[in-house]
Amino acid sequence: MRVLASFPLLEDAAALEWLYTAIDVLLLFGLIGVYLARAEKLGFLGLASFAVAVAALSFIGGPEADPFGFSTYEQGAQTLAIALVGLSIAWIRAGERPFGPPACWFASVICVSVLSLIPGASSFGLIGAGVLFAAGFVLAGIDLLRRA
Secondary structure: EEEEHHHOOOHHHHHHHHHHHHHHHHHHHHHHHHHHHHHHHHHHHHHHHHHHHHHHHHOOOOOOOOOOOOOOOHHHHHHHHHHHHHHHHHHHHHOOOHHHHHHHHHHHHHHHHHHHOOOOOHHHHHHHHHHHHHHHHHHHHHHEEEEH
């Protein structure tokens, strides 16, 4: 669903809010599953990154209001990306497999960063980052299913 949400396909605001709500709930469950499957090996960096990612997801969810004078969605999304980079570093340092999920999460940050520097390419950076972010969760979910 997150991959599809990366592209502007839905125009109905209510449908988009429901889609994003479902995505946020599933991302939370996925993040919990991914972390718990490796908690013993990810160490303090993994735990800290997991905690920050869960907090960031709480900022992403909800209406797009700016009650604090800044976009809680934007700040939450950036914080989530940073937390997943931390989780990716802990994952790779622990020698966990597969390498696909952390590679995708790390690449999503690089994609949006690099393409934001190119005039007119920032929207492609957001789309690419969204697809890579989602692909990381899909690959992590496939791994969790194989473990079960």
